[in-house]
Amino acid sequence: xxxxxxxxxxPRTRIRRGAEHRYLPPGWPPAVLPPSExxxxxxxxxxxxxxxxxxxxxxxxxxxxxxxxxxLANETIEGQLQVIAKALSEYRVACNKxxxxxxxEIQSALQTEQAALLKRxxxxxxxxxxxxxxxxxxxx
Numbered sequence: 001x002x003x004x005x006x007x008x009x010x011p012r013t014r015i016r017r018g019a020e021h022r023y024l025p026p027g028w029p030p031a032v033l034p035p036s037e038x039x040x041x042x043x044x045x046x047x048x049x050x051x052x053x054x055x056x057x058x059x060x061x062x063x064x065x066x067x068x069x070x071x072l073a074n075e076t077i078e079g080q081l082q083v084i085a086k087a088l089s090e091y092r093v094a095c096n097k098x099x100x101x102x103x104x105e106i107q108s109a110l111q112t113e114q115a116a117l118l119k120r121x122x123x124x125x126x127x128x129x130x131x132x133x134x135x136x137x138x139x140x
Contacts, residue, residue, distance in 0.1 A: 045063055
């Protein structure tokens with residue numbers, strides 16, 4: 001199984017097993033109930049489906065296995081991050097027919113999207129940790 005803690009650039013969050021969820025770290029998605037709530041997994045599944053391509057909603061197996069869904073959501077975001085990184089490295093050449101004043105705007109749009117994807121990756125990571133039964137420890 002994929003170990004999300006090994007993913008680079010995902011801020012480390014102290015976790016432990018066996019205690020009740022009381023603390024939700026920064027980046028926890030607002031649409032997902034805390035894991036201490038009864039229907040939290042339903043809200044987590046809905047959130048994760050929203051992080052995947054819409055076609056994934058047609059596969060009941062992904063609703064039955066939220067850990068697999070979290071993995072696919074992460075893979076989707078990782079793919080998008082790779083595309084943005086490639087675009088940032090190539091946009092000046094690819095957009096050479098654009099007026100020069102447009103290039104900084106294109107770069108800004110790409111960087112803004114990259115930052116949004118990094119936040120989404122963090123949120124998916126946190127939900128996956130909770131699905132795996134890990135609990136977050138509030139910093140002192």
